Amino acid sequence: MTPIGPEMIIVGGGARSPFWRQVFADVFDCTIVKTGIDQQAAALGAAALAFVGMGLWQDFLPIRVLHVAEGRNEPAPEARAVYRAALAAYRIAAEQQRELSGALVTLREAAT
DSSP states (O other): OOOSOSEEEEOSGGGGOHHHHHHHHHHHTSEEEEESOOTTHHHHHHHHHHHHHTTSSSSSHHHHTTOOEEEEEOOOTTHHHHHHHHHHHHHHHHHHHHHHHHHHHHHHHHHO
């Protein structure tokens, strides 16, 4: 799995959980940064979109000032092998499900 970038900002209610922040860091293989923006994340994003859309802001840089890092979770190197194996197993199961679904459709069509 290729890291999506050096770090990802996580906000909202789920960001309060150290457990979930670590899971995200391990799965995405990047540093997770928790900021002070929690339940207000959606409203803040909507306001930023409106400000840019109305031309009051040229870009989204003003919102970065509000994202003050409160914590960081680094990916655990020992978790990489576990998540890679889980992803491989998921892909195999998904492909088998796709093949089974196709076979069932073929059987139904033959029966009618």
